[in-house]
Amino acid sequence: MxxxxxxxxxxxxxxxxxxxxxxxxxxxxxxxxxxxxxxxxxxxxxxxxxxxxxxxxxxxxxxxxxxxxxxxxxRPGDAELAERAERLSGQYLAGRARPASVRWVTNQNTRWGSCTPAEGSIRLSHRLQGMPEYVVDYVLLHELAHLLVPGHGPRFWRLLEPYPRTERARGYLEGVAAGRLPDPPRGPGD
Incomplete structure (x- = not known):
């Protein structure tokens, strides 16, 4: 700027x-x-x-x-996040995933998002704010898929196949997570 x-x-x-x-x-x-x-x-x-x-x-x-x-x-607020979830559900999950609530939270420091299927609630970590939109969309879509399939089995991953940036978003998040880890201990010859 x-x-x-x-x-x-x-x-x-x-x-x-x-x-x-x-x-x-x-x-x-x-x-x-x-x-x-x-x-x-x-x-x-x-x-x-x-x-x-x-x-x-x-x-x-x-x-x-x-x-x-x-x-x-x-950085969208909770209302924009809910609209985004509705759009993603319609586009990639035929509108079948209908969360009761979608919101940002500040108490998730080890996960990017979480879902409680019984309540229909989705929570995304505030750490995602400011990341590229395709990354936030991937995490949101991932949690929406959990409303339909609780685990991470083959059926779950098939739901995410239509999203074209799944691998790219996962790589981005892995890179961010790796950047926050402490350096591994060095051996005597390092």
Missing amino acids: SVDPERSPTSDPSRAERASAVEVRRSARRRRTVSAHREGDRTVVLIPARMSEAEERRWVGVMLDKLAAQESRR
């Missing part, structure tokens, strides 16, 4: 205090624009080298606001 400081509205400098990890990078080559992006759990703000400290504080606040607004547009 990039913004021209001369054309952007002013922002309250106190907004910068909300950021837990902000790195400001100054560039002599950067003349007019300010940009920001996320690198893991850190926000990087790129500014022209000539910018004063007061302008830097103001622009950090502006860019944090812009990133937060952009991310909130990308």
Whole structure:
């Protein structure tokens, strides 16, 4: 995300205090624009080298606001998630999977999603928010399939065959999970 400081509205400098990890990078080559992006759990703000400290504080606040607004547009709420589930069920499961509730949860740190078929409830981990849509769709479709088939047998996997990005989504999630694991212990010759 990039913004021209001369054309952007002013922002309250106190907004910068909300950021837990902000790195400001100054560039002599950067003349007019300010940009920001996320690198893991850190926000990087790129500014022209000539910018004063007061302008830097103001622009950090502006860019944090812009990133937060952009991310909130990308992260659907529970209502949008339920609509998405209905669409996926219709498209891939002939509308047979009808959850009673679909929602984001923050207490799932080892699973991407879970389903309670008896209640018809589906829960997706908040860790999926911000991931590519095809990944969220895969996890949601996976949980919808559990409303029809409880286990992970051949019948279950046949339900997911029509979704064209199953393998890609599974690979993405495996990569994310592997990136969060501690490094394996090193042997004497390593």
